[in-house]
Amino acid sequence: SEFAIRQADTMKSLRLLLAALAVVTAVLADHHEHKVEHHGHEHDHEAQIDKLLERTNKITHSIYDFESQLDARLDPARIRRAGSLKHRVEELEEHHCPQHSHQCGGDDPQCISDLFVCDGHTDCRNGEDEKHCALPTKEGDSFVGDVVYDNCTRRRPEHITVEIESVTIHKYYTASPDIHAHIEIHTDTDEEEAHASLPADGIYTFAHNELYLYPPEDDGLAFLGEFDGYDFDHFDGYIIHELSHKACAHFVFTRKK
């Protein structure tokens, strides 16, 4: 973020320079007109002023060009994609922190309890545990999942929709907000067409960017959504057996715009 602040400063000075150039151009143009009106014969001056104007335009162009290069480097979408890739590599690596703990990241690795991530108290030396605390599943959000495999659901749907009905963030314990959602399942077979809307309660855990919904039916099948921590428009959704934690169905979810 230090880099970002410096970047912002650079941007500011660039914008000031642009503004200054605009003023110079305007004054020169104005001057130019007056000259033409009163002394139509002063060709020398006109040529000089035209040259100046042209040069200002060129500088303006280079500044814009440089600015767009900076923007391309700082493009949030690009940073997100890089983060998602990093996450996939980290998933393949051995975990550096013990179970139920969170890696603070950065150049100074540190493990803290899952219970402390986004609880309003800074526990990481680098403060990382309180930096990424925007809830990706807001009230009214809707995610559509396409089946990857499914060995256990009753209805074997092609798609599942998860609709977030309400979100409760408890002021005294912000690390795991309560979520109330509806799991919408639409099935269409040769024999019948059916629609189910299952209300489910659950929690979101910032430590793992996980949405967990307790089993909405009495079959003991719970829902687990795993965000990668960077791309909050997609997540892997698993149907898991509540007791064994074994996944028996997998859907890939995309945020409905």
Next chain:
Amino acid sequence: MKILLVLLACVVAFAFADECGTLERLKIKSQWRRAYSHGHDREDFAQAVWRAIFAQVPSARGLFTRVHGEDTKNPAFIAHALRVLGGLDITINLLDQPDALSAELTHLERQHKGRHIPDNYFEAFKTSLLHVLPAQLGRCWDREAWGHCFDLIAHGIEGH
């Protein structure tokens, strides 16, 4: 074997919605063993519970000045927080032995008497526990059973 026990504890509890009935007590015992954990995890669990208590009733810190309640990371307070969970651990483990439980609750009631602890501080403890528990346990836990059995213990300590 472990999975089997958890499985049993989960299934068993669906059956009764009693006021901390026999089956609920067994379930709480098993879920508490997982939540209470050990070593560093236990310290962190205690820390999270106390932070949430003080966030609800900041004035409660006043009762803990002797053990540095102003800073929950102070070693003196960490020791105290672990001591409190230790007391809770005893009561939860005795949930299926009513005589011993009642003796322990009488003991705790005597320790708390005279400290003028308002009932809402016990409520804050309950609310805090009921929110940190799911984060600590992750999946299988029964909020209702915890509510019932915590009330039983808290009322025993409050003396009413």
